[in-house]
Structure formats: C-alpha cells, structure tokens
Amino acid sequence: xxEFSFWDILRNLLLAARWTVVLSLVSFVGGGIVxxxxxxxxxxxxxxxxxxxxxxxxxxxxxxxxxxxFLAFFGLGLFGIDVPAWLAACVALILWTAAFLAExxxxxxxxxxxxxxxxxxxxxxxxxxxxxxxxxxxxLKVAVPPTVGFSVQVVKGTALTSIIGFVExxxxxxIVTNATFQPFTVYGLVALxxxxxxxxxxxxxxxxxxxxxxxxxxx
Amino acid sequence: MTYQFDxxxxxxxxxxxxxxxxxxxxxxxxxAVFGVAFGIACAxxxxxxxxxxxxxxxxYVELIRNTPFLIQLFFIFFGLPSLGIRMSExxxxxxxxIVNLGAYSCEIVRAGIQATPRGQFEAGASLAMxxxxxxxxxxxxxxxxxxxxxxxxxxxxxxxxSAVVSQIAAEDLTFAANFIQSRNxxxxxxxxxxxxxxxxxxxxxxxxxxxxxxxxxxxxxSR
Numbered sequence: 001x002x003e004f005s006f007w008d009i010l011r012n013l014l015l016a017a018r019w020t021v022v023l024s025l026v027s028f029v030g031g032g033i034v035x036x037x038x039x040x041x042x043x044x045x046x047x048x049x050x051x052x053x054x055x056x057x058x059x060x061x062x063x064x065x066x067x068x069x070f071l072a073f074f075g076l077g078l079f080g081i082d083v084p085a086w087l088a089a090c091v092a093l094i095l096w097t098a099a100f101l102a103e104x105x106x107x108x109x110x111x112x113x114x115x116x117x118x119x120x121x122x123x124x125x126x127x128x129x130x131x132x133x134x135x136x137x138x139x140l141k142v143a144v145p146p147t148v149g150f151s152v153q154v155v156k157g158t159a160l161t162s163i164i165g166f167v168e169x170x171x172x173x174x175i176v177t178n179a180t181f182q183p184f185t186v187y188g189l190v191a192l193x194x195x196x197x198x199x200x201x202x203x204x205x206x207x208x209x210x211x212x213x214x215x216x217x218x219x
Numbered sequence: 220m221t222y223q224f225d226x227x228x229x230x231x232x233x234x235x236x237x238x239x240x241x242x243x244x245x246x247x248x249x250x251a252v253f254g255v256a257f258g259i260a261c262a263x264x265x266x267x268x269x270x271x272x273x274x275x276x277x278x279y280v281e282l283i284r285n286t287p288f289l290i291q292l293f294f295i296f297f298g299l300p301s302l303g304i305r306m307s308e309x310x311x312x313x314x315x316x317i318v319n320l321g322a323y324s325c326e327i328v329r330a331g332i333q334a335t336p337r338g339q340f341e342a343g344a345s346l347a348m349x350x351x352x353x354x355x356x357x358x359x360x361x362x363x364x365x366x367x368x369x370x371x372x373x374x375x376x377x378x379x380x381s382a383v384v385s386q387i388a389a390e391d392l393t394f395a396a397n398f399i400q401s402r403n404x405x406x407x408x409x410x411x412x413x414x415x416x417x418x419x420x421x422x423x424x425x426x427x428x429x430x431x432x433x434x435x436x437x438x439x440x441s442r
Binding site for chain 1 (some may be wrong): 222236281282284285286287288289290291293297298299300301302339369375379380381386391396406407410411413414416418421422
C-alpha cells in the first residue's frame with residue numbers, strides 16, 4: 001500500500017481548492033448580474049414583473065440548494081444536452097446567488113428615503129435615470145457590507161456541488177479520504193482551507209460595516 | 220423538447236416520501252430546540268460568562284460560521300470515529316445541526332443582548348438579582364423578542380441545509396428522493412416533487428415560528 005505524506009494530502013487539497021475559488025467567483029459575478037436584473041424587476045413599475053421576481057426569490061430561498069443542483073443537473077438533461085457537472089453547478093449557483101443578492105439589495109434600495117424618489121421624479125427623471133443617478137449611488141454604500149458577507153455563503157455553497165460530482169475542495173476531500181483512510185486529518189484540513197477562504201471575507205464585511213456606517217452611528 | 224412527464228410513480232412511493240418527511244421534521248425539531256438552547260448558552264458566555272471561556276466560544280462560532288455544513292457533517296461522521304467517537308447517521312446529523320445552529324444563534328442572540336440598554340442589567344442588580352437572574356428574567360426575554368425574526372430565518376435555513384445529511388445516509392427527504400429516483404428513473408420529476416415538499420415545509424415552518432413568537436412574546440416590546 002502506498003503511504004501518503006501530510007504534504008501529499010495538503011497539496012492535492014490545495015490544487016482542488018482552485019476550483020472552489022473559480023466556481024465561487026463565477027457564481028458571485030453571474031449571480032450579481034442576474035440579481036441586479038431581478039432587483040430592477042422587483043422594485044420596478046410593472047405589477048406582474050414584480051410578482052414574478054418575488055415568486056422567483058421565494059422559490060429559490062425556500063428550497064434547498066442541493067435540490068436546485070439536482071434539478072439543474074437533471075433538468076438541463078431534458079433538453080437533450082449531455083450536462084457536465086460544472087455546467088449544472090454554475091447554473092444552479094448563479095440562480096441561487098441571484099435570488100439572495102436581489103433580496104439583499106432590495107433592502108438596501110428600500111432603505112433610501114422615499115423623498116429621494118419623489119425629488120428625482122419631480123426633476124422629470126425616468127425610472128432608469130432615478131436608479132442610475134439618485135438611488136443606486138446611495139444604496140451601493142449600504143449594500144457593500146452585506147454583499148461581502150453573503151459571498152461567504154456562496155463559497156460555502158460551492159461545497160454542495162461535490163454531491164453532483166464536480167471535483168472541488170469537498171469532493172477532493174472525499175477522494176483523498178478514500179485513498180488515505182485518514183478522514184480526521186483530511187476533513188480537518190478541508191475545513192481549515194474553507195476557513196482560510198471565508199474568514200477574511202467575514203472579517204472584511206464586519207470592518208466595512210463599521211467603516212461605512214459611521215454616518216448612521218449617532219442617529 | 221420531446222420529454223414526457225410522468226408522475227404515476229408518486230402513489231407507490233408515497234410511504235417512502237412520508238418517512239423521509241418525518242425524519243426531516245424530526246431532525247429540524249431536535250436541531251432547532253437544542254441548537255437554539257446551546258446558542259443562548261454560548262451568547263450568555265460571550266456576554267457575561269467566565270473570561271477564560273469567551274475565546275473558546277468565539278473560536279467555535281467563527282470556525283462553524285466560516286466552514287460549509289457538509290464538511291462539518293463529514294468531520295463529525297467520518298472524522299470523529301478515528302478518535303473513538305462513533306455514532307449513528309441520525310445522531311451525527313442531529314449533532315451537526317445542533318453545532319451549526321448553535322454558532323449562528325449565538326451570534327444572533329448576542330446581537331439582541333447587545334441591543335439591550337445597560338440600564339436593564341443595572342435595574343436587575345438594584346433589585347438584588349444575581350447576574351444570572353437578571354440575564355434570565357430581565358435581559359433574555361426582550362433580547363429574544365427583538366431577534367426572533369432573524370432566529371426564525373436561521374432555523375429555516377438550517378432546515379433547508381439539512382438536505383445534505385442524505386450524504387451520510389441519514390434517511391431524510393432527500394435520501395428518500397434519491398432512493399425513489401434510482402428506482403423509477405424519473406429523476407427530474409422526483410426532485411421537482413421533493414423540492415415542492417421542501418418549499419411547503421419551509422413556508423409551514425416559517426408560519427409556525429411566527430405563531431410561536433406571537434405566543435411567547437404577547438406584549439409589544441417596550442422601548
């Protein structure tokens with residue numbers, strides 16, 4: 001039987017962690033774009049679009065991410081495509097992230113006083129102009145800390161893609177365990193690598209919140 | 220798309236689904252009760268507890284909040300036996316949920332306690348209450364009332380997260396779905412049905428928790 005050194009285990013896990021990082025970035029950026037579109041629908045003028053967007057958000061927030069991954073994996077297959085795991089993982093994670101980001105950002109937009117909407121409307125601005133020049137610049141400042149905070153959930157969410165067979169950090173952990181029979185060490189290391197990825201994000205979210213919230217401190 | 224949907228398997232698979240639902244409900248009830256209780260204990264330590272215990276709890280909270288639930292579950296179920304701690308799938312799943320929810324609810328409850336004005340502690344002390352008594356009777360209840368919505372959402376999130384316990388062969392709803400789809404080869408329909416069941420459970424749980432909050436805290440917060 002081959003012996004595996006600690007370094008062998010760590011190196012393999014770190015190599016797999018690249019895919020966790022890539023998948024997190026793709027989901028976060030893609031989810032941000034879809035989420036922004038959802039946000040515009042969610043607070044826009046059309047009633048049925050608002051309902052649609054709200055239904056979407058409720059659906060994705062009210063069901064397990066694992067189920068969404070399964071549905072993406074088997075659902076895309078219905079169209080006759082041979083679905084690789086990374087595609088299903090990206091699609092499901094982007095849609096899931098979008099729902100949460102849209103809802104977080106809606107809270108931020110709604111924290112902007114109603115008078116700002118009315119003032120910009122009285123200047124003859126359209127919906128998109130109001131958003132672009134008045135609401136979003138203010139809402140963005142409020143939105144940064146919770147958005148960074150949510151990125152931690154995205155990184156942790158990528159762990160579930162191991163279940164549909166995408167080889168990232170968690171899947172590598174299972175594979176290495178099966179080869180080395182050292183689950184305690186391997187899963188401990190996997191947890192530490194996730195911690196190393198997530199902790200800076202959590203901390204910076206807290207720091208940003210303190211820094212950007214100074215204006216509201218004394219109210 | 221020429222796919223024909225087929226839900227005919229649903230009736231035959233009903234007992235398996237119901238058993239899965241039962242296990243999922245059981246997991247979240249036990250997880251929520253003990254997880255929140257543990258979280259409150261941890262919040263007490265961070266607010267008033269002995270000094271040496273504070274960094275221990277802080278480390279626990281940070282570690283759990285920054286690692287995926289799946290890895291926590293694998294660590295407990297596959298990792299701990301090397302230390303001689305063995306347990307069944309259901310016990311491991313329950314333990315993982317309690318440990319996970321404990322860390323999150325610790326942070327949530329702590330936020331509620333921090334929002335309590337210092338005067339409340341002092342008022343308790345002036346009535347000759349011990350620090351524990353003023354925590355229990357004066358601080359905790361308004362704090363819980365304040366953070367109840369956040370705590371409820373976290374419990375729902377943990378319930379949805381519990382879908383991954385199927386990975387250590389705990390026979391929850393997802394396990395039932397996996398089992399059924401391996402028999403009927405109707406993966407998409409099976410997962411649609413179980414996703415809808417999860418959605419219904421999440422809505423139901425949210426309503427129940429709202430009702431529970433309404434029962435536990437009948438008076439409006441006096442601020």
